[in-house]
Amino acid sequence: MIKATDIYAATHDGLDIILYYYPQAEGCVDNKKKFKRRPDEDDASACIKRFQDCYKVTDFGDTATAMSPIDICMTEENLRFNEAIARLAARYNVTDELKRSVNKPDIRKRPATADEKEGSRFFELEERFTPDQLKIMGPRVKQEHVDALHWHVARSISYVKNREVITKYSTPTYPIFMRECTIDKPEPGKPSVFYKIYEPLNPDKQWRFSYTPEGAKPKQYINGMAELRAAYRKFNADEEAEFRRTAKEDEVYKEKKLPEAFICSGERDSMCLRSLGYHPLWFNSETYRVTAEEIKEIYKYVERLYNIPDIDSTGIRKGRELALRFLDIHTVWLPSWLTGYRDQRGKHRKDFRDFVELRPDYRDFQNLLQLAMPARFWDSQWSERSKKTTYSINTAHLHYFLTLNGFYTLHDDNSDTVRYIHIRDSIVRQIKAKDITSFLRQFTVDRFLPVDIRNLILDSPRTSESSLSLLDEIRLDFTSYTPTGQYFFFPDCCWLVTKDGIERHEGMLPDGRSVWESNVIGHKVKVLPPMFEIKRMQDAEGCDRFDIDVKEHQSCFFRYLINTSRIYWRKELEYAWEDKGADEADRYRTEHKFDIAGPLLTADEVAEQKLNLVNKIYAIGYNLHRYKSPSRAWALFAMDNKIGEEDQCNGRSGKSFLFKAFRFFMRTVSLSGRNPKLMDNPHVYDQVDQHTDFILVDDCDRYLSTSLFYDNITSGMTVNPKNNRSFFIEFEDSPKFGFTTNFVPRDFDASTNARLLYMVFSDYYHEKTPENDYLETRTIRDDFGRNLMTATDYTDDDWNQDINFFAQCLQFYLSMAGCGVKVQPPMDNIIKRKYKSDMGGSFEDWAYGYFAQEGDNLNRLIVRKEAYEAFVDFAKVSKAYWTMQRFTKALKGFTEICPYVAEMNPASMQNASERLMRKDKDGKTQDMIYLRTTDKVLTADDFNPKEEDDGGVSF
Incomplete structure (x- = not known):
């Protein structure tokens, strides 16, 4: 159990916590300076002082009472004490991790005596639990609660192997608990009692449970059922005794059921439930499939049956399965905020014991019960007048039933239109409201429900689109990638592809991700060697x-x-x-x-x-x-x-x-x-x-x-x-x-x-x-x-x-x-295609003629305007379409693809403005073009590098 002192030890006596919430107080540590806790204060009125156990803050502008770091966390985040402990433990990585060097039993060995048979097992029990052992079972658990469920502390458990007695003793850091389990109708030759051994602090989780004597536990067994029967008998014995005190002689007592019982997900959850005054039932594993006969027997003793599943992926899946198999079971869903906290081992909280540890008040559990609903979405009522049963749809139960079956509306900030979706195993499909109605109608057929209920589906306004549009709205994470990887989704698995290879994930998608059905590749796959x-x-x-x-x-x-x-x-x-x-x-x-x-x-x-x-x-x-x-x-x-x-x-x-x-x-x-x-x-x-x-x-x-x-x-x-x-x-x-x-x-x-x-x-x-x-x-x-x-x-x-x-x-x-x-x-051919596209067929024909290899227009200065006029006249094109700019662009393209042209307008011939300017025969400065062939070497006769002029048109 993590304590406040553990957190202070990891946070410089709580100073890190104070500065987390009040970073403005950094200069006020170990001196008399004051700081403002609230930005709207006129004057700084709070100070930090070191007390015996930790640093504290005293705000003279508020209560003037020294607040511990945990008090501050509770105030600033509106948390309760246990919640604040959990929040701070997760933030500062404070854990109470199980360690093999610490959490281990005291094991001793001795030679077996003649009357100690090979393979036999025996034990010694303590009279009572210690306070620390009770806390391991749950924050509210007392001796009376463990007694009610027949739990004991084993002083030691011994077994004989190879003529040697090996004895395992409980220690303060490794308690061993045993529950006496009663079998109502044992098989012939089998005992009526067996013991479940529970080692809650065993670092190897798979070895925390065992049973003795070997083979005595039935395959189908519900823990707490014997205690529920006994409670039922005692309840009716007390009720009948009270009834006899006031009843007339000819009046007959009718047995009454207990108000409720709860299916829990494990030993400690059931103890926490019992500490709240209720009757728990629990199975020996998450894979246990309770039978219809077992549920029917439970209902002999109680009016209402609740289920409290864990809220990890397995618990949610199993909780939904049970709710849909037995429609009258009320499911108590733990709040989603619970997973935001971590337990003393640094793992996300998920079960009822976690909830009770953070919210131990009785009224907190009562609030959860107010939200519990069955999946049966219709109500029935017997009418004495008509002598028949009438049915009506319960809208809240209907919407709950639909969410159990994966029907939701999708939250979409970008649209006002309701988007109906169906989710199955993280795969999301967009549907229409009529698809939901069709599902309901088929459900009534598959369950052989009365025709009156089938008519309700068709006729009731509670199954209309206006009502279905109020289905629970859900936000989903469709992220299929990381910065360094990408998921591929298949019907039975997904792949994570990174630079290092392909990693296969079975079953549910990791990290709560969802995927559109259209993004699921509908084929069976296996990873193959590199191609x-x-x-x-x-x-x-x-x-x-x-x-x-x-x-x-x-x-x-x-x-x-x-x-x-x-x-x-x-x-x-x-x-x-x-x-x-x-x-x-x-x-x-x-x-x-x-x-x-x-x-x-x-x-x-x-x-x-x-x-x-x-x-x-x-x-x-x-x-x-x-x-x-x-x-x-x-x-x-x-x-x-x-x-x-x-x-x-x-x-x-x-x-x-x-x-x-x-x-x-x-x-x-x-x-x-x-x-x-x-x-x-x-x-x-x-x-x-x-x-x-x-x-x-x-x-x-x-x-x-x-x-x-x-x-x-x-x-x-x-x-x-x-x-x-x-x-x-x-x-x-x-x-x-x-x-x-x-x-x-x-x-x-x-x-x-x-x-x-x-x-x-x-x-x-x-x-x-x-x-x-x-x-x-x-x-x-x-x-x-x-x-x-x-x-x-x-x-x-x-x-x-x-x-x-x-x-x-x-x-x-x-x-x-x-x-x-x-x-x-x-890109060579692509560039050539680009140049041919720039030229067009008419220009290319003209250019190969005007700048023919055997002609006179290569390796000499030509007035650009004159060449342009020659092309326009040759191609009979409009100057509005074939502008000088387009002509120059086409000419550059010709230079690039023509096999005998090396370059156009050599750099050595250009002026400071990177233009080729020369005077024409009339003495007027003009933009020129010069196409140098691959075999031509420029000489002084070809140009005058000292002649420069910045006039003319850009080219």
Whole structure:
């Protein structure tokens, strides 16, 4: 038992506690200075002084009575004494932990005598409990209470083994208790009494209970039942004696029941209940399944039966099960604030003894009884006039019954609409009010209840939506991540994925978490060996390089992802076999069907394909981690690697399949990116709420700018639902974004690159059309002979393989996240596509003609305006559309992709303003352009570096 002196010893004689509540008093210790306890005081009137046992505060502006640190805690937090002790003990880590070196019995051995049989057990009992032993049983427990339940203190317990008597003696730090248990109808040859041995301070909890003699305890046995029967008989004997004193001779006494009995969860809970004057019953384990016959017998003796379960996860589950099996049992639920305190061993409080220790007053328990309800939601009344039973629904009991079955309304700060939910084993499903009514109707059928009760369900206003909307509102924690890990949820378990691997958790979710049913992956899983190994290296310039070793695996999704990363597939699978035999080509294609590092590729080509694959693995892992870090606020941006002509939309490369696979792991909202005015819709995020994990903007139009989403990517987002008020989702809770497009981003500036995590897809999967040169159409199904991730074509093993692959992607990402690494794909072709997009077909045709390799416009100064006019005249375009700024941007793109042009406007030719300015033939200063070829070396004849002029138009 933790005492005030224990807390003072851990808090510098209570000074730490005082300064916790009054930090302003720090300069007033051990001197005569005063401080203000209350900010609104005019004058400082409180002082700190060291007393014999601890520091205390005397406030002369209040009671002028010295307050101990515990008094202060009680005052400032409105706690009772025991609650304050528990609160402070938890805050300052004061425990009364059981220790093997201290909490142990005195064990002695001696040779057995001739009359001491092998295997026999015998004991000596003390006459009374000591005060300390009574406190172990409960804060209110007295000798009369342990006597009533036939508890004794064992002075010693001995047993004979190998002709040696081993005796275990009680000590002040290791008491041994024994309860005499009576069997009403013992089996033939079995004793009518056995003893339950209880060692409450045994550090090994599993060894605290034992029974003697061995085999005497029946399989079905309820502790306290014999005492309840005896109390029933005594009660009626007393009542009958009183009745006989006043009754007439022909009057017959009718037996009466006791008012109530209580099912408790253990020995000490039952003792605390008995100390309050009630009759306890308790089972020998949490797994004991009480029978209907046993409950029926209990009701022979009592009018009302209560159950007081623990409020840990097991206790709550068992309490609900019992309440729903036997609808008339009233359940006394301990208050939830109890778990906020810790016991003397530092563990969360959960049981009735904990409650009595913190709230020992009789009236506190009476308050709990006022809230106890049965699960039976209808009342019945016999009418003498109609000679029939009438039924009515009890609304409070109905709502309680529904909560026992997992029906609630969900607390939602962002909506005025009532959201009905059903919870089963931490899995949450959103439902409608009519689903609750259907459940009630089916319940009455399953329980074979009278038709009048079934009609009540259909006809009563108490089962209408207006009444059901008042169901208990619940707050749930749907957090599925930590900063360093992510949970995956399955029907019978969950996985915690970290950088170190996959950890499986059975049964209930950890830390009271809940999960939407849509986020439960409905497949059986087991953890598989790694499917790949990625090594991170650095080159001579300090840049990151990655290599991947693909292990033996059976994941179809991984194989698909490999092929979407094979950007040199045509060289390997087509061009290399143009002059060779078909059989040899087919054999190679079969052997290397899913090979990221084919032997016909160069080392550089293999490295480029591997980087593409590593980037996809990293991006998948990033998106699966629901945790959002401000330093890694990115959106996935998937595009094709193939360079096409202007406005050529390649597609069919498998991008969308990857992104749509995320829906198996998270709540996803899809938006059509084909509409370039998508963001003009004020209700664009109508389907999004705080539980949405991912927003996919699929198949983006070339003119849909990602800049419209920048704020949503790097900060929170405002949602404006139809027919409801708008609300804001903070960054930490807002969904991640992903984009797929057949076009390149319109911008490759620093702001865009900081927000996007690019993904590049090869054209291994493609569509053959008259406009392209593909030899055939190849789809994902063609590679596997079936559709991937479908209910009809996929087995449980297929799902297990793919789920493991996704989890391993996440594991790789988490291993890189702490290093500040962002794995981008090879971008050469994407940059080229960007430049071709900037030019357009007409400009590219003009530029290759105007700056032909054999022409006169290379390696010489040209007036930019004259070149611009030449293009406008050639392409017959509007200057309003093709502005000088766009022309210059296109010219830069041409310079980057033209194989014989090295640079435009060499830096050595520019003036201090980084512009190329020269006088034209008329002596007028103009903006110039100069395209230097790869074989040209600049000389003094090409320019005059001393000639500078800041005039002209920016270019």
